Amino acid sequence: MSRKDLGLAALLIVIGAITAVLNPLFLSTVNLLNMANLIGLFGIFSIGQGLIIITGGIDLSVGAMFALLGVIFVDLLVNYEIFWPYAVLIVLGLGLLLGALHGLLVTRLGMQPFVVTLCGLLIYRGAARYYTQDGTMGFGYAGDLDMLTWLASGRSFGIPHPFIALIVVAVIVGVLLHRSVFGRYLYAVGRNEEAARHSGIDTRAVVIGAYLLGGLLAGLSTVLLVFYTSSVSPSSFGNFYELYAIAAAVLGGCSLRGGEGSVLGIVLGTVLLQILQNLVNILGIPSSLNFAVMGSVILLGVLADQQLGRRKAALATA
Numbered sequence: 001m002s003r004k005d006l007g008l009a010a011l012l013i014v015i016g017a018i019t020a021v022l023n024p025l026f027l028s029t030v031n032l033l034n035m036a037n038l039i040g041l042f043g044i045f046s047i048g049q050g051l052i053i054i055t056g057g058i059d060l061s062v063g064a065m066f067a068l069l070g071v072i073f074v075d076l077l078v079n080y081e082i083f084w085p086y087a088v089l090i091v092l093g094l095g096l097l098l099g100a101l102h103g104l105l106v107t108r109l110g111m112q113p114f115v116v117t118l119c120g121l122l123i124y125r126g127a128a129r130y131y132t133q134d135g136t137m138g139f140g141y142a143g144d145l146d147m148l149t150w151l152a153s154g155r156s157f158g159i160p161h162p163f164i165a166l167i168v169v170a171v172i173v174g175v176l177l178h179r180s181v182f183g184r185y186l187y188a189v190g191r192n193e194e195a196a197r198h199s200g201i202d203t204r205a206v207v208i209g210a211y212l213l214g215g216l217l218a219g220l221s222t223v224l225l226v227f228y229t230s231s232v233s234p235s236s237f238g239n240f241y242e243l244y245a246i247a248a249a250v251l252g253g254c255s256l257r258g259g260e261g262s263v264l265g266i267v268l269g270t271v272l273l274q275i276l277q278n279l280v281n282i283l284g285i286p287s288s289l290n291f292a293v294m295g296s297v298i299l300l301g302v303l304a305d306q307q308l309g310r311r312k313a314a315l316a317t318a
Contacts, residue, residue, distance in 0.1 A: 011272065035278065039270050043170070043248070044220055049062060050252065051173070051213050053254045057106065057210070066237055067232065068128040070232040071232050073232075074137040076090060084148045095215040095220070099213070099216065102215070106211070131234065189207060253266075280293055
């Protein structure tokens with residue numbers, strides 16, 4: 001565990017203790033399980049966002065991807081009556097396809113990740129609204145989805161399945177990022193892409209790989225989120241979720257300059273965001289200010305990252 005992760009864990013304990021003192025119900029079983037469910041839902045796609053940020057990129061289209069993939073997923077299950085494992089595989093495949101598209105536009109055409117994914121945000125949201133004629137899609141009288149519903153939103157040993165899914169994803173991606181050649185290449189590309197290219201690393205393949213993983217995890221999150229909400233409104237489903245992902249990654253130690261970050265840090269960042277949401281509710285702050293809180297958190301995270309970067313630079317030149 002790095003110093004950043006240790007500091008974030010300590011901050012979690014402090015804020016959690018303050019929240020528990022302000023409202024003892026924070027430590028109630030119901031609240032903790034609800035938080036665990038939300039941490040799982042938001043943590044999975046935040047890990048995907050973190051991988052992209054480590055390469056020096058960013059993905060602003062995540063929320064809109066949820067809307068587009070969500071309406072397609074419900075349509076496959078309800079109207080086309082496709083066997084649910086095939087529907088899940090199709091959604092995961094579409095997530096991979098969109099991630100590959102982003103990666104190719106960034107690497108092959110030299111477009112900025114901000115521009116590519118901003119356009120994706122607009123295109124996917126518009127396509128989702130057109131797909132449903134701006135109507136909300138639900139499961140209605142869909143066939144037997146009990147098994148899928150249990151897998152996506154049920155519990156085992158009292159633990160919500162989205163949280164279990166997050167742990168599994170975090171372990172797999174953690175090994176990939178911190179114990180594999182691909183992971184070392186991700187950090188190398190994020191720190192200095194030109195130097196990585198000259199050292200023989202196929203930087204294009206590495207960047208595309210990051211966007212592929214981000215798309216795959218977005219597809220998985222879509223399935224979980226659809227069953228969490230039980231319906232998809234294309235105009236609002238997943239709205240601003242990319243901000244949650246960016247905030248979790250930045251809080252978790254991912255530098256927006258690239259080349260820094262850890263899976264554990266991103267998970268801790270997600271936990272911190274959920275605790276802050278709880279604190280906001282406990283203090284009676286209007287929910288309309290949630291985005292202001294998110295913006296403040298991102299701002300503080302970036303400021304802290306800049307200060308750490310300056311200190312490292314000063315120590316390196318000393």
